[in-house]
Amino acid sequence: MKAKVVILTDLHFSKSANQAIPERKGEFADILLLRAVHRLNRYIKPDLVFIGGDLLDHPEDADRLELLSELKNIIDLIQTPTIIINGNHDPARDIFESVIGEQPDFLDINGIRFVPFFDPEKPGYNAFRIDDELARMRKLGAEFDGPLVSLQHVPLFPPESAACPYNYTNADEIVKIMHEKNYVLALSGHYHKGFALLDYKKRNYITGRALCEKPFGYAVIEIDDKGKVNCEQENLAMPEELRLVDHHVHTKLAYCNENMDITKSIALGKMFDLDGIVVSEHSAHLYFNRENYGQCLQYLEGMASNKKDDRIAEYFALYANEADDFCRLGMEVDYDQNGQGVIEPAVWNNVEFRNGSVHVLKSLTENPDMKAVEAEFLFLTEAVAASGVDVLVHPFRIFRRRGLALPSHLFATVVDILKPYDTAVEINYHTNEPPPEFFRMCIENGIKLSLGSDAHNLYEVGEFYAHLKFLQKIAPDFDLHDLLIS
Ligand SMILES: [Fe+2]
Ligand SMILES: [Fe+2]
Numbered sequence: 415m416k417a418k419v420v421i422l423t424d425l426h427f428s429k430s431a432n433q434a435i436p437e438r439k440g441e442f443a444d445i446l447l448l449r450a451v452h453r454l455n456r457y458i459k460p461d462l463v464f465i466g467g468d469l470l471d472h473p474e475d476a477d478r479l480e481l482l483s484e485l486k487n488i489i490d491l492i493q494t495p496t497i498i499i500n501g502n503h504d505p506a507r508d509i510f511e512s513v514i515g516e517q518p519d520f521l522d523i524n525g526i527r528f529v530p531f532f533d534p535e536k537p538g539y540n541a542f543r544i545d546d547e548l549a550r551m552r553k554l555g556a557e558f559d560g561p562l563v564s565l566q567h568v569p570l571f572p573p574e575s576a577a578c579p580y581n582y583t584n585a586d587e588i589v590k591i592m593h594e595k596n597y598v599l600a601l602s603g604h605y606h607k608g609f610a611l612l613d614y615k616k617r618n619y620i621t622g623r624a625l626c627e628k629p630f631g632y633a634v635i636e637i638d639d640k641g642k643v644n645c646e647q648e649n650l651a652m653p654e655e656l657r658l659v660d661h662h663v664h665t666k667l668a669y670c671n672e673n674m675d676i677t678k679s680i681a682l683g684k685m686f687d688l689d690g691i692v693v694s695e696h697s698a699h700l701y702f703n704r705e706n707y708g709q710c711l712q713y714l715e716g717m718a719s720n721k722k723d724d725r726i727a728e729y730f731a732l733y734a735n736e737a738d739d740f741c742r743l744g745m746e747v748d749y750d751q752n753g754q755g756v757i758e759p760a761v762w763n764n765v766e767f768r769n770g771s772v773h774v775l776k777s778l779t780e781n782p783d784m785k786a787v788e789a790e791f792l793f794l795t796e797a798v799a800a801s802g803v804d805v806l807v808h809p810f811r812i813f814r815r816r817g818l819a820l821p822s823h824l825f826a827t828v829v830d831i832l833k834p835y836d837t838a839v840e841i842n843y844h845t846n847e848p849p850p851e852f853f854r855m856c857i858e859n860g861i862k863l864s865l866g867s868d869a870h871n872l873y874e875v876g877e878f879y880a881h882l883k884f885l886q887k888i889a890p891d892f893d894l895h896d897l898l899i900s
């Protein structure tokens with residue numbers, strides 16, 4: 415048996431930037447946490463998430479409970495048990511727990527016991543474990559057969575190992591109990607640089623890096639029932655050397671956007687070490703109001719419709735007001751049922767990057783005739799490619815969204831359609847799982863790939879965790895730069 419635990423720590427959430435410590439991005443802590451939570455739920459699937467304190471930056475501020483409650487709403491999305499402790503930047507335990515919820519004395523998961531400690535601070539950003547808590551630590555160890563983990567905010571480690579500048583003033587005494595009672599790991603936060611797994615005299619010590627500072631790290635730790643500990647450090651930021659571009663970021667003009675904001679998308683793209691972003695709004699959302707869009711007039715009538723409400727100028731103005739060199743202006747072009755792009759030629763010419771998508775098929779009725787659906791799908795896919803877009807976005811997603819089996823027998827046909835037009839294809843995980851076999855065929859045929867987050871919420875901007883794992887799996891021997899559009 416094994417338990418996988420992830421530590422997220424030191425969020426330092428605040429409504430304003432910390433002027434004295436600019437590298438601390440606490441003003442983005444809610445977005446960083448949400449990004450981590452979605453990654454954990456969808457891909458990492460831990461058995462326990464430990465939130466190691468300093469959720470806030472200023473524990474005395476008037477809005478402290480409001481901020482804690484905003485974070486609590488995000489923490490509630492975590493699909494596994496959590497243990498959350500306060501740090502020296504958080505309110506006292508009773509106030510903290512009145513918002514975050516009362517925390518357990520311990521949690522037993524897969525044969526491993528996790529014990530949180532809420533220890534008082536000592537000068538110099540150190541801490542101290544009082545006698546009652548030492549007694550609790552011994553008792554919980556004595557009555558449990560398997561390995562235990564001590565969870566606390568301030569780093570705990572044998573002082574002679576000198577792992578970091580902060581420690582417990584009675585660390586020797588606590589470490590002694592760790593040896594007596596089979597505590598195999600001390601897992602802490604507080605020290606923003608963190609330290610990787612320190613394996614010292616058969617006991618393990620880890621301090622997680624701060625989630626609020628570049629590269630926005632967290633640790634994934636596996637502990638087996640023999641007490642063996644393994645630790646991987648991961649980051650929310652992308653590997654800087656890859657110089658990745660997010661070619662598909664929505665704006666506040668999308669009807670389906672949740673909190674999009676070009677200025678913040680740019681800030682996040684920079685924080686996550688991207689090389690740039692492309693804002694790419696649904697053309698149909700810009701030409702039709704919500705109601706007419708809901709009636710699919712963009713598809714049924716297209717640009718010939720007399721019910722268009724043009725927000726194109728608003729889109730261009732938004733970009734002009736908020737974008738800088740890091741951001742290019744794009745469009746996600748929709749198509750009508752005759753395969754005509756829902757976009758005016760002048761607008762087409764005035765954007766720098768064009769994504770093309772198939773969002774509607776009239777043949778997709780309640781009991782669809784799949785032959786007709788496939789024929790219409792191929793017709794529109796060819797129309798997208800022939801129109802000259804840079805990228806066909808989320809290929810085949812329309813089948814998945816309708817709960818239909820993926821027509822893998824069409825993969826080769828779509829490759830043959832795209833090739834002569836030099837159209838790239840997008841790896842897209844937004845309500846989607848890209849089919850590996852199709853992308854393998856694209857690579858074999860020299861079709862370029864585009865990375866798109868399809869961000870409708872800021873936490874998604876530049877989130878290519880799954881995209882990079884996917885590429886490692888389907889094309890392990892390729893240089894990424896040979897595969898991706900430049
Ligand atoms: Fe701290
Ligand atoms: Fe789309």
Ligand SMILES: [Fe+2]
Nearest residue numbers: 662664746868
């Ligand atoms: Fe999109």
